[in-house]
Amino acid sequence: MTGGRVPYLSIVYTGRNDNFGGDFNDRFSRALRFNHERLITAGLSYDIIFVEWRPVAEKPPLGHILRTEVPEVDPILTTIEVDARYHDAYSQNPRIQFHEFIAKNVGIRMASGSYILATNSDIYLSRATVAFVAQRMLRPMVVYRATRVDLKAHLDPSAIDDDVLSDRRNHACVNALAPPLYSNAAGDFLLLDRFSFHALRGFNEVFRVAKIHVDTNFCYHALASGLAIVDTRTRIYHFGQGTFHALQPMHTKRGVEPPWGARWHKSVLYRNPSNWGLRDATVRRDGERRFTLEFDRAAVPPIVDLARVGGALSKRSALG
16 A cells, blocks of 8 residues: 555554544644654654544544644555545444444555554553564564553643653553453554454454444454464553543443443454455545545445354364
């Protein structure tokens, strides 16, 4: 997609210009700048893939804003704007407003790095995490995980440094990892080689009634397919609680389904179709490293395909 020299690492982000949480754009820009400085200082060859899912029609694309607010990443930033009609075409639950993991699949499909990190826009990478990757000793068929630490929301995001991140007095919650899945807050840090991401065909696109625990389901799918899952024993950081924990109290009333869908049995295998990640969508080039996926209903998988969801009685391989 991007051409030129293949980077060691591609980082996949998703989002849109709706200022989710009241300050989404600012949070994204700050974390993007922070991480970029870390990665460049470590001498890591990397690029950024940003997928704008369900863009807001009356607002400029968030990708354009990022290029203005964080101009230092412009040479390595690829933006992919996905026609908003794909959201409705994929949806099996009208309450879900943003298909985060389908959007990440688009980025994973188009990323060119030897290794791909699927993460979220407001995640700060610790120096230890960057150093771990910068050793360039990652192995294929290994899902690498890091522990997410939630920082207290009152902290000043303009004054973030290593001392602030590592100070336990600033920690609201440590999302500890446990074997064998190491899946707690997995959506914030899933690092895997490009070949394996493609062999697994990304995150589950078959079950689209909920977006919660799709990251855990990926960990299960990877482990059952013969991949290893490794705790890097490093930390990443996030301001405040994750979206699920922060908004859960608002949706505890019986009969009110939350906007991420109901809980589901996540320990299932799945088999995405070969056109996962909108492979068959028409790609329009809008400029240097700027693309749009134009709408084509033929590029959308069937709304129901239960033959592609299986149980976990055997660790049969999903690779190939």
